[in-house]
Amino acid sequence: MFLIDENLSYKLAARLxxxxxxxxxxxxxxxxxxxxSxxxxxxxxxxxxxxxxxxxKDFVDYWSRLGPPPKVIHLIITNSRLSAIESLIKQNRILIHQFLxxxxxxxxRIRA
Known part of the structure; x- marks a missing residue:
């Protein structure tokens, strides 16, 4: 399904x-x-x-240069709390499933 980049907490995997x-x-x-890298x-x-x-945003740049695969789900959120990120993803789960x-x-791109 997807790979959580290390700029997001690994704890998201269990929560999602x-x-x-x-x-x-x-x-x-x-x-x-x-x-x-x-x-x-x-x-x-x-x-x-x-x-x-x-x-x-670097992965958006990779996507721009190389295209998919892989697909990129870019979260645009200023609040870096785990609960806020988890909530944003869960609120958009239908959109994410459709996209995938x-x-x-x-x-x-999913904006908070």
């Missing part, structure tokens, strides 16, 4: 597992781990058919 199956956090993936994350997501969930299942341009 009821709404989204197949969530992985970069910091918990053995072959990636903390400190992985954006390029490594991009390649991992592409090779494992995962979308990238991120607050990092449809053939589209590969970029979804």
């Amino acid at each position: 597992e009821d709404d989204f199956m197949g969530i992985e956090a970069v910091s918990k993936v053995t072959s990636l781990g903390e400190g992985s 954006d390029e490594q994350v991009w390649k991992y997501a592409k090779n494992h058919q995962l979308a990238i969930l991120t607050r990092d 299942s449809e053939n589209n341009n590969g970029l979804l």
